[in-house]
Amino acid sequence: MNGHSILKYVFFDIIRNKWLVIYTAVLFALCSGIIYLSRDETKSIASILNIVLIIVPLVSIIFGSMHFYNSKEFIQMLLTQPVKRSAIFKAEYTGIAISLSFGFIIGAVTPLLFTGISKAIFLLLFAGIFLSLIFSAIAFYFSISIDEKVKGIGILLFLWLFFSVLFDGIILLFYLMFSDYPLEKFTIFFTLLNPVDISRIMIILNLDLSALLGYTGATFLKFFGSASGLIITIVSLCLWVIIPVFLANKKFKRKNF
Amino acid sequence: MIKISRLNKTYNKLKALDNVDLFFEKGEIVALLGPNGSGKTTLLKSILGLVLPESGDIFVNGKNIKRDFRYREMIGYMPQTASYPENLKVEEVLKIIKDIRNKKEYEDELMKELKIEEMYCKKINALSQGMKQRLSAALTFLFDSDIIILDEPTAGLDPASADYLKMKILKEKTKGKLIIVTTHIISEVEELADRFIFMHEGRVKIEDGIDKLKVQNNGFRKSISNLFKEYEWS
Ligand SMILES: Nc1ncnc2c1ncn2[C@@H]1O[C@H](COP(=O)(O)OP(=O)(O)OP(=O)(O)O)[C@@H](O)[C@H]1O
Ligand SMILES: [Mg+2]
Numbered sequence: 149m150n151g152h153s154i155l156k157y158v159f160f161d162i163i164r165n166k167w168l169v170i171y172t173a174v175l176f177a178l179c180s181g182i183i184y185l186s187r188d189e190t191k192s193i194a195s196i197l198n199i200v201l202i203i204v205p206l207v208s209i210i211f212g213s214m215h216f217y218n219s220k221e222f223i224q225m226l227l228t229q230p231v232k233r234s235a236i237f238k239a240e241y242t243g244i245a246i247s248l249s250f251g252f253i254i255g256a257v258t259p260l261l262f263t264g265i266s267k268a269i270f271l272l273l274f275a276g277i278f279l280s281l282i283f284s285a286i287a288f289y290f291s292i293s294i295d296e297k298v299k300g301i302g303i304l305l306f307l308w309l310f311f312s313v314l315f316d317g318i319i320l321l322f323y324l325m326f327s328d329y330p331l332e333k334f335t336i337f338f339t340l341l342n343p344v345d346i347s348r349i350m351i352i353l354n355l356d357l358s359a360l361l362g363y364t365g366a367t368f369l370k371f372f373g374s375a376s377g378l379i380i381t382i383v384s385l386c387l388w389v390i391i392p393v394f395l396a397n398k399k400f401k402r403k404n405f
Numbered sequence: 406m407i408k409i410s411r412l413n414k415t416y417n418k419l420k421a422l423d424n425v426d427l428f429f430e431k432g433e434i435v436a437l438l439g440p441n442g443s444g445k446t447t448l449l450k451s452i453l454g455l456v457l458p459e460s461g462d463i464f465v466n467g468k469n470i471k472r473d474f475r476y477r478e479m480i481g482y483m484p485q486t487a488s489y490p491e492n493l494k495v496e497e498v499l500k501i502i503k504d505i506r507n508k509k510e511y512e513d514e515l516m517k518e519l520k521i522e523e524m525y526c527k528k529i530n531a532l533s534q535g536m537k538q539r540l541s542a543a544l545t546f547l548f549d550s551d552i553i554i555l556d557e558p559t560a561g562l563d564p565a566s567a568d569y570l571k572m573k574i575l576k577e578k579t580k581g582k583l584i585i586v587t588t589h590i591i592s593e594v595e596e597l598a599d600r601f602i603f604m605h606e607g608r609v610k611i612e613d614g615i616d617k618l619k620v621q622n623n624g625f626r627k628s629i630s631n632l633f634k635e636y637e638w639s
Pocket of ligand 2: 445446447485556
């Protein structure tokens with residue numbers, strides 16, 4: 149059997165999962181609500197951005213790991229048959245990544261389309277898809293490595309908290325401690341270590357919301373607003389997908405079932 | 406048909422397989438014996454590629470199975486605990502596996518005898534343990550594979566199904582297949598096996614027992630129980 153038919157069964161399984169539908173519906177309700185309540189387009193995009201940055205990584209992590217843990221029997225069944233391990237991994241990851249991206253597009257992007265097409269929507273689409281791909285890959289890596297479901301999901305939730313909240317706190321602390329030094333360049337580098345921050349800054353700077361960034365905004369704007377900055381942003385987001393996918397695949401190939 | 410050389414597998418410092426060397430020929434039924442935790446399942450899973458050993462090689466029909474997957478076409482495997490996707494119906498599981506194997510002809514004798522059709526519309530999580538075992542047994546023989554690997558096949562089966570399965574094993578042997586079976590039921594070894602392998606703490610202790618024990622005057626069963634006792638205290 150080739151990878152396509154495994155993918156078919158993975159999709160068949162995911163589509164029957166009610167949580168994907170709930171995720172899409174909640175996202176849709178939230179985003180439509182925001183658009184309806186605040187008539188100011190830039191403001192509503194900023195609010196939607198904040199929701200997307202919190203919810204998309206969280207749902208990708210939980211949905212990705214739950215799916216992997218629940219698919220263990222299916223995977224074991226396939227592994228006793230003449231099927232290549234990497235074909236199973238590819239099908240599972242592709243299935244999750246595509247489903248989460250579609251959930252995001254339908255839930256968060258379609259309500260925005262009613263306000264008209266803008267650069268902001270395009271950027272949000274871009275960021276949401278990347279975050280879905282990145283965090284489901286991270287979820288796969290840890291679910292493959294850790295057999296106990298509770299422990300695996302626990303670690304993943306901590307990681308989500310780290311990237312969404314703690315990371316910025318640590319940088320701020322660092323900033324305050326070394327406030328006498330010119331640290332803007334370091335901050336830019338640190339930002340690239342957090343996919344949530346990359347996405348946030350990419351959108352904020354391109355939407356002229358950079359006043360929100362305080363006094364480092366100028367340096368950021370100079371970097372992320374430039375052409376080379378944009379390329380570096382895209383490259384680092386791609387690396388944030390490729391590296392976890394690569395590591396997860398490697399783990400999967402060596403796992404004992 | 407299967408050659409295993411210097412196979413080692415460790416689970417966090419515990420040696421589950423310790424330098425295992427074995428050879429299996431076609432047309433024989435080999436019983437794999439040993440106390441709980443002696444490494445029987447680990448050995449069988451290594452042959453299937455479910456467990457990846459640290460060192461050593463396994464050859465199936467002369468080909469090293471490392472990084473290969475096609476050789477599993479030749480194997481029908483019944484795991485110790487059957488695992489199928491819980492939310493699928495029996496019918497769907499069968500469809501998927503047939504789709505994977507992509508074979509036109511089926512050996513569906515067991516499907517009838519083990520009454521699999523009756524549970525077609527049931528979901529896997531609605532099956533009893535024994536029903537799952539029956540499904541698993543039927544699937545093992547479905548593709549007429551040259552190598553049949555059975556990990557405690559009769560555990561949990563009702564007597565009628567167990568007898569039927571044993572008969573099937575003997576019948577398949579006459580087709581020239583290799584059958585490897587683990588069991589804790591000594592009478593089964595006597596009924597089925599041409600020889601047995603005895604494992605203890607990951608090591609092969611006896612490789613071709615049976616004829617010697619069968620002719621000993623105190624009987625086969627007693628001899629095997631003695632064997633288990635001997636290693637229990639070592
Ligand atoms: N996934 C695993 N993680 C850690 N240790 C394991 C794992 N699987 C097996 N072991 C250990 O490896 C050893 C061999 O186990 P194995 O399942 O091969 O035994 P067995 O001979 O099949 O036993 P039984 O007769 O109970 O089926 C045992 O000590 C077991 O605890
Ligand atoms: Mg076992």
